[in-house]
Amino acid sequence: MLSVVIVGGLHADARKAAVDRLLADVPGSVVLHHDLATAAAGTVVRTVRDGSGLLSAGETPLVNDCACCALREDLVPELRRLADDGTTRLAIVELWDSVEPKAMAEVVTAGGLMVTGVITAVDPALVLPYLGNGDDLAERGLAAAATDQRTVADTFARQLEYAPVLAVTDSEEADDEDRELLTQLHPTARQVPIGPGDPAGAADATASARSPLARAALAGFDVEAAAAAQHPACALLPAEADAHGVSTLVWHRDRPFHPERLYEALEDITCAAARSRGRFWLADRPDTLLHWDAAGGALCVESVGPWLASLPDAAWDMVPPVRRAAAALDWHPEHGDCCQHLVFTSPALDRDGLERLLESCLLTDAEYAAGRSAWKQLPPAFDTLLEV
Structure with a gap:
């Protein structure tokens, strides 16, 4: 059965590094990405690629003037197509910057597919600047719909706190305070470092089994438990x-x-x-x-x-x-x-x-x-x- 891992986060460089690492470490993996930057023109651009390059590209129209709605309508059929083909081991769903992993994990699961991991990619040096950024997403060109009233800070916080795994870049600008802030914000998360090394080093299934990020992507994910951990009535909140x-x-x-x-x-x-x-x-x-x-x-x-x-x-x-x-x-x-x-x-x-x-x-x-x-x-x- 096709495994699906969702990789998100507003830290685009960190997200791309995590996706490329997975693509290299897991043989038979492909990346699906819906670019919502073109939503103002009325379309969302979908690309599918593997380690050798681009496999396909296409456009899907907006649904109810909502780019995220178009993503939801297009993503599950694409994943089912990959599942039916039988040659793909892992589908890596790379979310666009402001798309939140909770909604997408629930959409994929409701579509009868198996989410085996949710990962948020983070640059620890950017945690405090993003958490303190009260700008509307629309002001930064990151809104997913005309009615999107979210801010950079609250979107980043939800992306960070929902994922059980954080792919953390080896940032030269980050200090101990930055790393400690990340840990205290989500103390139960598993942090997997993604360094600047050559991601092409893992070329077979044995190497994949040794890759911490690949293991995290295939470890399994419980959508209901993740939702309960975020629900205000029973949220798993940080400790002193x-x-x-x-x-x-x-x-x-x-x-x-x-x-x-x-x-x-x-x-x-x-x-x-x-x-x-x-x-x-x-x-x-x-x-x-x-x-x-x-x-x-x-x-x-x-x-x-x-x-x-x-x-x-x-x-x-x-x-x-x-x-x-x-x-x-x-x-x-x-x-x-x-x-x-x-x-x-x-x-x-x-x-x-x-x-x-x-x-x-x-x-x-x-x-x-x-x-x-x-x-x-x-x-x-x-x-x-x-x-x-």
């Missing part, structure tokens, strides 16, 4: 860390935020760290689980449904086991899984100052003692952010 000038603060509290005080502090909290994420609890919406996702000085807040504590017992059977397990870890005898669980990662993080600021946004003892009926009467400061 402090090394080489980079810190990760895990802030966990059982008391809800006062909506107005938190709203007034949002800018300071968001700008306190290069990356922050997690789930949080507002007093005026005590039953709603809220997602916190910040990078590049910009914050996205969204409702992701109810806390489990607010659901009737009969509804628990419809909740995935991983969600129930995550809730059990945070369970409070009075509030259930309602909590604050936010994680902040950054060089030069002012941990003490950030903790004081966060604590000041919680309900006071008197406000807390007033109970839920009183909490719900607090001013709904987040209505605009949550588009109520």
Whole structure:
């Protein structure tokens, strides 16, 4: 059966180096790439190549004025064609710069094909600059659709955190702080170095078996587990860390935020760290689980449904086991899984100052003692952010 590995990332040079390494290390591999740069002209250009060069090229029209939609419509048939041909061992799907691997992995799997790996290629020297870049993708010519409102920072963060494998270039510009930041942002990822050596050194299946990147590409990938690891209710968030000038603060509290005080502090909290994420609890919406996702000085807040504590017992059977397990870890005898669980990662993080600021946004003892009926009467400061 055809194996499919997805290789993505905004660091184009690193991505191309990872793809070329795989192409050389795995005999019988081909690379599929959809270039979305031509989307403004109404088409997406698809190329297929192997180690000897270009095998085919073609154009596919936009679907609903969306380049990513065109990619989805065209990718699975091309992969099926390769699978039916029977001569390809590994299909390397090289994503265009701003395309996120989660969507493509789910599309390929839904198409009945086997994703055996998802890799994000990274230049460690560029992690902090990209994570701090609040520019819209459209401003950089990287938007995948006219309606694409993503930023460079939040797109890069999702690309980085979704992949279980990071192909890391041997960058002369990177220092220990850069490498530590990468590690703390995604501590469970397997980092595979891709150096400047001759990728043509692996010419047979034995060499392929020795290649760390090739093994990672063929190791297997669980789409459902990967989605669960990113879901705000049960996300696998980084742990406390402090090394080489980079810190990760895990802030966990059982008391809800006062909506107005938190709203007034949002800018300071968001700008306190290069990356922050997690789930949080507002007093005026005590039953709603809220997602916190910040990078590049910009914050996205969204409702992701109810806390489990607010659901009737009969509804628990419809909740995935991983969600129930995550809730059990945070369970409070009075509030259930309602909590604050936010994680902040950054060089030069002012941990003490950030903790004081966060604590000041919680309900006071008197406000807390007033109970839920009183909490719900607090001013709904987040209505605009949550588009109520």
